[in-house]
Amino acid sequence: MTPVPFMVKKVQRDTADTFTIVLTDVERVTGMTFAPGQFNMLYVFGAGEIPVSISGDPTSTKKLIHTVRVVGTVSRALRRLRVGDFVGVRGPFGTAWPVQKGESNDVVLVAGGIGLAPIRPALYYLLANRKKYGKITLLYGARTPSDILYRTELEQWRARFDLEVEVTVDHGDDTWWGNVGVVPTLIPRAPFDPLNTIAMTCGPEVMMRFTVMALRKRGVNTDDIYVSMERNMKCAIGLCGHCQFGGKFVCKDGPVFRYDTVAHLFNKREV
Amino acid sequence: MDENPAFKVGDQLILQGSDFSELIVRLKAAAYRVVGPMVRDGCIVFDEISGVEDLPAGFGDNQDAATYRLRQCDDMALFGYNNGPQSVKRFLYTPQREIWKARRNRKTVSIHLPDTEPVKTAFLGVRPCDLNAVLIQDRVFTRGEYLDDDYNKRRENSLIIVVNCTEAGKTCFCSSMNTGPRATAGFDLALTEILHADHHYFLLEVGSDRGLSIVAGMPCDHASDQQLRTAAESVTRAADNMGRSIDASGLKELLIRNIDNVYWDSVGHRCLTCANCTMVCPTCFCSTVEDTTDLTGNTAHRIRRWDSCFTMDFSYIHGGSVRPSAKARYRQWIIHKLASWHEQFGTSGCVGCGRCITWCPVGIDITEEARAIRQRDIRPAEVSETMEV
Numbered sequence: 001m002t003p004v005p006f007m008v009k010k011v012q013r014d015t016a017d018t019f020t021i022v023l024t025d026v027e028r029v030t031g032m033t034f035a036p037g038q039f040n041m042l043y044v045f046g047a048g049e050i051p052v053s054i055s056g057d058p059t060s061t062k063k064l065i066h067t068v069r070v071v072g073t074v075s076r077a078l079r080r081l082r083v084g085d086f087v088g089v090r091g092p093f094g095t096a097w098p099v100q101k102g103e104s105n106d107v108v109l110v111a112g113g114i115g116l117a118p119i120r121p122a123l124y125y126l127l128a129n130r131k132k133y134g135k136i137t138l139l140y141g142a143r144t145p146s147d148i149l150y151r152t153e154l155e156q157w158r159a160r161f162d163l164e165v166e167v168t169v170d171h172g173d174d175t176w177w178g179n180v181g182v183v184p185t186l187i188p189r190a191p192f193d194p195l196n197t198i199a200m201t202c203g204p205e206v207m208m209r210f211t212v213m214a215l216r217k218r219g220v221n222t223d224d225i226y227v228s229m230e231r232n233m234k235c236a237i238g239l240c241g242h243c244q245f246g247g248k249f250v251c252k253d254g255p256v257f258r259y260d261t262v263a264h265l266f267n268k269r270e271v
Numbered sequence: 272m273d274e275n276p277a278f279k280v281g282d283q284l285i286l287q288g289s290d291f292s293e294l295i296v297r298l299k300a301a302a303y304r305v306v307g308p309m310v311r312d313g314c315i316v317f318d319e320i321s322g323v324e325d326l327p328a329g330f331g332d333n334q335d336a337a338t339y340r341l342r343q344c345d346d347m348a349l350f351g352y353n354n355g356p357q358s359v360k361r362f363l364y365t366p367q368r369e370i371w372k373a374r375r376n377r378k379t380v381s382i383h384l385p386d387t388e389p390v391k392t393a394f395l396g397v398r399p400c401d402l403n404a405v406l407i408q409d410r411v412f413t414r415g416e417y418l419d420d421d422y423n424k425r426r427e428n429s430l431i432i433v434v435n436c437t438e439a440g441k442t443c444f445c446s447s448m449n450t451g452p453r454a455t456a457g458f459d460l461a462l463t464e465i466l467h468a469d470h471h472y473f474l475l476e477v478g479s480d481r482g483l484s485i486v487a488g489m490p491c492d493h494a495s496d497q498q499l500r501t502a503a504e505s506v507t508r509a510a511d512n513m514g515r516s517i518d519a520s521g522l523k524e525l526l527i528r529n530i531d532n533v534y535w536d537s538v539g540h541r542c543l544t545c546a547n548c549t550m551v552c553p554t555c556f557c558s559t560v561e562d563t564t565d566l567t568g569n570t571a572h573r574i575r576r577w578d579s580c581f582t583m584d585f586s587y588i589h590g591g592s593v594r595p596s597a598k599a600r601y602r603q604w605i606i607h608k609l610a611s612w613h614e615q616f617g618t619s620g621c622v623g624c625g626r627c628i629t630w631c632p633v634g635i636d637i638t639e640e641a642r643a644i645r646q647r648d649i650r651p652a653e654v655s656e657t658m659e660v
Contacts (some may be wrong), residue, residue, distance in 0.1 A: 001417075002371050002382045026379075045373060045380050046564040046571045071589035086380040088373070231593065232586050234559050237417035240578070241557030242585060244607065246527075247614030252416060268530055270599030 001237060003043045003088025006064060008081045014067060015147050018114060019079050020055065023064040023087055031061040032089070035096030036121030037200075037228060037256045041236050042066065043088030047077035051233040051251070053118035054092060059128045064089065067117035067149065093236040095256040097122040098226055099129075102198035106134040108190060110211045112141045112183050112203025116149045118228055118255075119202050123157075130162055137164040137190050141183030141207070145169055145176045164191055183207060187214035194219035200256075202228035209267060212259060225259035227266075246271060280477050284491035285498055286462070288471030291349065292323040294432075297485050298393045303430060306362055307395035308355070313341055315355030317362070320395070327352055334440045334625070335514075336634030347471070350396055350464050353440030354624050358401045358553035359394045363425045364408060367576040370560065375569045389421070393430040393485075397458075399451035400443075400624040402433050404553030406457045410616045411556045430481055433461040437505035441514030442625030444638055448519060450622040452509040460485065463502040474502040515625060517638040518645065522619075525645060526610040530602070534647045538640055539598025541633050546579035548627035548635075549604065554620050557585070580604050605640060 006023040013019050025031050032040075036058050043049040050072070056065025068075050081087065099122055107126060111119045119138075126136050138157065142148045148167065158165040166186045168179035179186065183203070199220055201211045208227050215225055231243035231250040243250035246265040248257070265271045278284065286294065298305050307320040310327045320326065331344040331351045344351055372383045397405070409426065412419035436445075436452035445451030454461050459482030463474040474494055477483050494502075549555045559578035564571045578585060581600050586593035594600050612620030621637070628636045 002384065005380060005382075045375055046562070046568060048562045049560070069589070084378055086375075086378060088380065088382070230588055232588050238415055239412065239417060239419055239556070240559065241580070242559070242578070244580075244603070244611070246606075247611030249615070264527075265530075270594045270596060271530070271603075 001090050003041070003049070003090050006087045006089045008083055008085045008087060009063065010083065011079065011081060014149055017071075018067060018069045018149060020065060020067045021078060021081070021087075022056075023066070023089065024062065025064070032064050032092060033061050034058055034092035034121075036099060036125050037097035037118055038092035038094050039118070039236075039255060040064070040066065040089050040091030040093070041233070042074070042078060043090070044074055044077040044081065045086055045088070048074045049088070049090075050074040050078075051093075051236060053228075053255075055117035055120050057124040057128075058121045059124065067114065067120075069114045090236060093251055095254055097200050097256055098198060098258075099125050102126070103132045104134065106136070106192040106197040108137045108139065108187075108192045108197055108199045108215075110139045110183060110187070110199065110201040110203070110215075112207040113143065113147070114149065115201075115203035115207075115228070116140055119200065120150065122200060127163070134193070134196065135164065135191055136162070137166070137192055139166050139168075139183055139186040139190060141168045141170070141186075141203070143170045145173055145178075166190065182210065184210040184214040187211065187218060195221075198224050198226070200226045200228075205230075212266070222260035222263060223258055226256055227259055227262065228255045229257060229262070230255065278477060278483060278486055278491070280479060280483055282477045283494045283499060284475040284477070284486065285494045286473040286475045286489070286491050288349075288466075288473070290490050291473065293489060294485070295320070295322055295395070297489065298395075298430070301485060302391055303393035304390045305393050305395055306359065308350070308352070310341065314339060315341070315352050316357055317355075317359055317394070317396075323349070326350075326396075331438075332440070334442050334629045336442065336628050336636050337631055339629050346466055348464055348466050350434045350462075351438065351466075353436070353438070353443065354398055354401070354626060356551050356626060356630055358404060358551075358624070358626075359397055360404065360408065360553050362392060362394070363405065363429065364412065364419075364422050364556065367574055368421060370573050370575050372573070373571040375571075389425040389428045391428045391430075392425070393432060395432045396434045397431050398436060398624070399433055399454035400445045400448075400622040401553050402431060402454050402457055403448075403450035403622045404624070405431065407554045407616065407618055407620065407622065408556060410618060411554075414616075430459045430485070431457070432482075433458040435461060435463040435502075435506050436509045437464060439509045439512045439514060440625060440629075442628040442636075443513050443623065444515040444517050444625060445623035446510045446513050447515075447517040447638075448619060448621055448623035453506045458482070463505060465498075465501055465505060472498075474498060515623075515628065515636070515638045517621075517623070517641050519619070522641060523610040523613050525648060526606045526641070529644050529647075529649050530606065532644060532647055532649055534643055535598045535602045537643075538601045538635065539596055541635055542581075542597045542601045543633060544581040544597045544600055545632060546581040547630045547632060548637075549579040549581060550577065551626040551630045552608075553622060553624055553626070554608075555579070559584075580607070601635075605637060608637070609641065
């Protein structure tokens, strides 16, 4: 599979180490259709290729949006791109958040750090189809107040009456009057009916581990919990072997897994 | 001798040792590049051969854990050796290959695919275990949602001539994995070499139309019952002399439930994470890509090359490797090979060729490690279910 040429429309700084890059398709006007939770392989000429979750709105496909944390050569090269520059895109790949399965249920989204980026398309979808769902809750944790991603948008979401948003930080500062603590601590008092809830979580593995424990404590069934895993992905089509998680290929069997299908691997070290 | 025998697929024929060169001549006449075994660098390797004189006549080998030595034998058997370090994997799934090239022209970038077409290749002297390894890689590369085009083309352009084993090496355990010492399906032609004091001949089985087109008109007779019996006995002798064995029953479940077994620490202490086992394994399929740019900065190449789950880079995600310890990397390899492969491709990933044992510099033995886990099996009831809160 070869990258399809896209063009940079906008690069916007989100926090000190994250940015959102907006791309448009060079050849097709329709852009890329994708399901919330899927990812693309982004290629920067001469630098290399990395997997990045799509963080934009699945109901409007003309602009392709990714939110990236600067951690290595390629993500750094992506941040340096200017409007009009080339980005090669392969995708979309992988499994999606179970937004259809959530219909007529409560939905709780639990995100940690940059994990909010792959969750955002699901939230866009839920809000676009708001009538089909019960209570929708977004629980978000960041390290510090300045690490909060999509801050303006979070404030807008918090102002809505049909969406519950709770944000917490690991370490507060003198500007912060909100919750302090890790994100799983928000779960016990979140307003959802445990037996009629679909939970979706994305963040560091340790955060998801405690999130699952807290959800289970509330009585959410293991087959109603969905986790988004991260592993090294090179080919994204299940051939290179890098992203194996037990018998699963995270790139094609995931990244979104129903928790009970990976539960046996979830609390193991170095799998 | 019948001058124009009407052979058909499934026939068992006799090819005289003196006529063997005819087979290679016919392969070449049918425009095949012939890849076969030869002696080079002190071992048996696969490479292009020009004729029967390139074959390792009179060579055998001594193999054991971390040991490989060629030796001269007093017979002149063409295929009297056991597997060398490399299988035919490198010709079908190449160690390094350019997958595309990108050219930059101001702000636009164009991507170009290489336009190389694979050459028709006949693989001579493929052992039954290696044939099964090819069939396993077929599942990996050509049966999934996504296809490896290059592999698929090379495979379509290949003809496989198996040589059944009449002697087993000390690290062989194909009978445990049900992949040998006799090939039962998936080949174009299969040979069993029979060497008596005064008589050298091959039992030649026709496995496909493609194989038939090569042998049609060759100076062969149909095999007599006696000859068939002799060939069968030779193969049985190899099966009886397997150097190693592995108890494959319930192996998948055994390894998966023992992921937390403390025994893995013991392998972790011995394993050098050198990746030799994955480099010689005929089924290992992991690869990585490397991007390089030329000096002008306007042409970028993407190369795919073999990779190994034993390197730190293999599982690297920002912040570090998922499997920093040797123990975790060995465990990943063996559980993948013997257990999760079933989940992924509906077959074991091991064919019992024994190469990983022979070529491990510290002699770690997959059959021994599997046995050790079985002896220390954590029974299902003991498996912790800490997540079930």
